[in-house]
Amino acid sequence: MIYMTFKEDPRAIRTQELLKEALLTLLQEDHSFHQISIHKLTQRAKLNRTTFYLHYQNINELKEHLTNDILQELTDKLENLTSIFDRNRKEHLIQLLNYLHEQRNNILALAQFEQIENHLLLLMKDLIVTRRSQSKNIGRKSIIDPDIKTASIIGIIMWWLKNGLHLDSAYIAEQINLMYRS
Numbered sequence: 001m002i003y004m005t006f007k008e009d010p011r012a013i014r015t016q017e018l019l020k021e022a023l024l025t026l027l028q029e030d031h032s033f034h035q036i037s038i039h040k041l042t043q044r045a046k047l048n049r050t051t052f053y054l055h056y057q058n059i060n061e062l063k064e065h066l067t068n069d070i071l072q073e074l075t076d077k078l079e080n081l082t083s084i085f086d087r088n089r090k091e092h093l094i095q096l097l098n099y100l101h102e103q104r105n106n107i108l109a110l111a112q113f114e115q116i117e118n119h120l121l122l123l124m125k126d127l128i129v130t131r132r133s134q135s136k137n138i139g140r141k142s143i144i145d146p147d148i149k150t151a152s153i154i155g156i157i158m159w160w161l162k163n164g165l166h167l168d169s170a171y172i173a174e175q176i177n178l179m180y181r182s
Helices: 002-006 010-028 038-045 049-055 059-082 089-102 104-110 114-134 146-163 169-179
Strands: none
Touching (some): 010 038, 010 049, 010 059, 010 104, 038 049, 038 059, 059 104, 059 114, 089 104, 089 146, 089 169, 104 114, 104 146, 114 146, 146 169
16 A cells, blocks of 8 residues: 555645546536546546556545545534534524535535535534524424424525525525524
8 A cells, every 4th residue: 555655745645636626627527426537537637547546546535535525624614613602603604605605516516425415414413403402592492303404404505506506695594594593
């Protein structure tokens, strides 16, 4: 496993980033993952096959690294929201939506891998459950089941990223707040 010895080398990190960007670009161009070959990938990254194999055993391993990077970013963003219990929740939701909008192409390109949506569902459910447990409004804690609420919020967000970009983040945040005040 030669590729693991290069992890801290800045050139290796740059090469790995080039390969991840090439994979994302191909996915964003509506190539299904199974249509992407190492040849296509390395051609897009302007690297050779040997360089690819210095870093990854196969395209699946590259996909896993790319997916994990994006999942970690999403986790960090949503964990920041989990720790915020002030009156600016709507503003923080807008910030999250702005981030998702910025990452829209990446998220939609990777949406064919169920990991992204499932991970987002788990993170959002954790956010909802944590906020409910911290809520001072005891009577409203059990109005909407957390799974139902989570699925509907993720559904709204995914619809917005795919079809509703004519609506801005603030509008979507307001609509979510109106629907789910708990």
